[in-house]
Amino acid sequence: MPIATVDPATGETLRTFDALGADEIERRLALARSAFAEHRLTDFGRRAQLLDRAADLLGDDEEEIARTMTTEMGKPIAAARAEAAKCAKAMRWYASHAEKLLADEHPDAADVKDSGASRVVVRYRPLGVVLAVMPWNFPLWQVMRFAAPALMAGNVGLLKHASNVPQTALYMEDLFLRAGYPEGCFQTLLVGSGAVEGILRDNRVAAATLTGSEPAGRSVAAIAGDEVKKTVLELGGSDPFIVMPSADIDRAAATAVTARVQNNGQSCIAAKRFIVHTDVYDAFVERFTGRMRELTVGNPMDESVQVGPLATEQGRADVEELVDDALERGATALCGGGRPKGQDRGWFYEPTVLADVTEEMRIHREEAFGPVATVYRVADAEEAVALANDTPFGLSSNAWTRDASDVRRFERDIEAGGVFFNGMTASHPALPFGGAKRSGYGRELSDHGIREFCNITTIWHGAAPDRAS
Template identity: 50%
Template sequence: MGIASINPTTGVTIQVFDEISEADLEAKLAQAAETFLTYRHTSFDQRAEWMQAAATVLERNKQAYAKLMTLEMGKPLASAVAEVEKSAWVCRFYADHAEDFLADVPASTDASRSLVRYQPLGAILAVMPWNFPFWQVFRFAAPALMAGNVGLLKHASNVPQCALAIEEVFQKAGFPTGAFQTLLMGASRIADLVADDRIKAAALTGSEPAGASLASACGRQIKKTVLELGGTDPFVVMPSADLDEAIAAAATARMLNNGQSCIAAKRFLVHEAIADAFEAGLRDKFAALTVGDPMAEGVTVGPLATPSICEELEQQVNACLDQGATALIGGDVAALKATLPAEFQTGNWFPPTILTQIPPGTPADQEEFFGPVALVFRVSSLDEAIQIANSTPLGLGASGWSQAPAEQERMINELEAGAVFINSFVKSDPRLPFGGIKRSGYGRELGREGILEFVNTKTVWVK
């Protein structure tokens, strides 16, 4: 079975790639293991030189890489360019800080000398998603390679050209052959892959079922995993908030990446005293969005990545509407398609949508809506907002809007999430750890914590 690159704007297949053969997979695994034996002993200065070069390759080719992302998964070109730039940032961040993060940590004991030393594990498998085809990979690869590990990438099957381009970035940067390799293969082969003794650990960003499957496969082999899974991130707005700023941030947060982001704000929990104004303002922001060809300048919302995402989202929205919710704007796929050119009719389109007056018992209570749909709930108090925010099995990020210090502290302390942003929407930053709790996963990427996930934390005691 081939790995197809399909343009989500038109639904047209661009190219089909052969899956890696068993013989070629064995060769890549052998090369990774062999490369690690020498790569682990390279100096931090040498690794940093290569990683800085990778950042330069990204920056010099950002337009080409951005177009590749937009072609394969549909994000607006401007946001794709920004993604390449952010990928370069994470490369430079770890090039600059990895040596300090992994320096020996002395300990005071009854030994002549005792310390903690951090050492690489070996070949790490990265199972990565399509929604941020470059950023998700580089936020794994930069710390993993700077720690002295080697990487193997099993990317999402709908972004094969991006996967091959990323391998090329590391080759052009001068990394040894085998330090980072792409494996074009289907998900059904992952369990056998992680059973190979040469794979020492695995990281996955993706859906809950995918995370559970990888964790189960790695668990049988007693191998570590780091999982970043879905989110139904709450966006809490209290009367003391700067309402104009909150509304602008709400629209940006929900429409990020055509609404296809794990950390996008999805449930808007708005105090009833300001709910009318918030809903009206958010509707105006959504109405001003431009849906269309993501390659075109000025387009702010492109197609969704696959037909199945559109189908699931439409089912979720229709279920809410059938049970009594109101569409403040959007919700009608046919009406949106009627405004698009003929060649786009077979693309994966969904209109920016706001649902309000959502009754209990709909998919909006527990499910992640992975697309441009905002779910607005009115609350009577901060107590109620926190209760609703925490009522789902997911806990990736949360955004709270208030100028009252006591309310801010309550949201920081009581919202169940891996990150809480006050008076800002949630975003990832190389300088800060990133990850979730509950069914949103475990472990951390980015920051110092991220580079410590795939190392042997070795106790050293010398008499």
């Protein structure tokens, strides 16, 4: 895939970039290693000062970078502004919390007395150079939720971003340089996917984090495993959205629309499978479908537009294949099901709701990365849980109920990295984020995220020998 900015609203190639050559990659790897040697020795006060400064600059740049993101991958401009603001919030959160999150731990003396220690300290030390392989769908936020904790822990970063968001990727490097970070602390590598293996195998790279497709995750995990290097993977999801009889149906339906079409439906944590109790199925589906049908699709730079284009032509083709396969096998399109009429340019797709979905349809098992929802009717909580778990993914989940027994059941039995009740899944700097099953492993954000790329070191002091009098 060429490294280029291609406007998904028009299909027009706006700018292209050359991939870095071998000599430049080598220079940057050496620079990263040198920067780590310096950055690891800075104190938390200095790190916080730098990250706060970067957050201030990002705030100043909010409109500019929002327009860049919208131009490169098509998210509505209001959502792009919100993404930039969320990044600044996370940066400030880590700047103010990292020292406490990574403070030395002192095991109780009584617990370690029989080890012969006079003193034991558990210390969180940085690993080194971390390679981040990031996707285009949240081109700023996906990177920042790695970069902010990694830099505060004393690591340095190399970013291999998706090839269709090169200007956003270059902005990230420039942001940290302008904030005062030494050269090499955070670098963007404009390279194709074929260069990732060589970079990851380099002995100056200590670890890697990837958000993206399952095949990409398998590849990076296999390479890192062969090199015995730490990885964190977030590989997408097919999140359930369960609606039970005690739910507030109007609120659930309104939230369901946002949960499905956020970021034009291109979100790993978007609700995708709507599992509705038979007692409220008709009422919920009528409200949900009506709201989906009323969404405004169009130019994402228009403030009134709610759903923009899909980010790539291939992405739209993938969605079309899933929907067409389902329709050919007997699914019913309650709304949508194709390209919007009158949108001859760009990679737009109608907000779509599919009913009568069965197991042999691809969309039952595969993630639909676009504004397409599937709705299912279930008889009880047991069937809802079984259907929610009937997926290879386990990123997050949503459940709408005011019944305490439902809550206990869903908390206990849904196989996912998160269970959100009476609301939609969202990431937050203070909450751990990650999945189970083929949605990946490891966690981002919170104390768990900042510790993923730390060497958790036991420092043991033996009792000093008695001195002769």
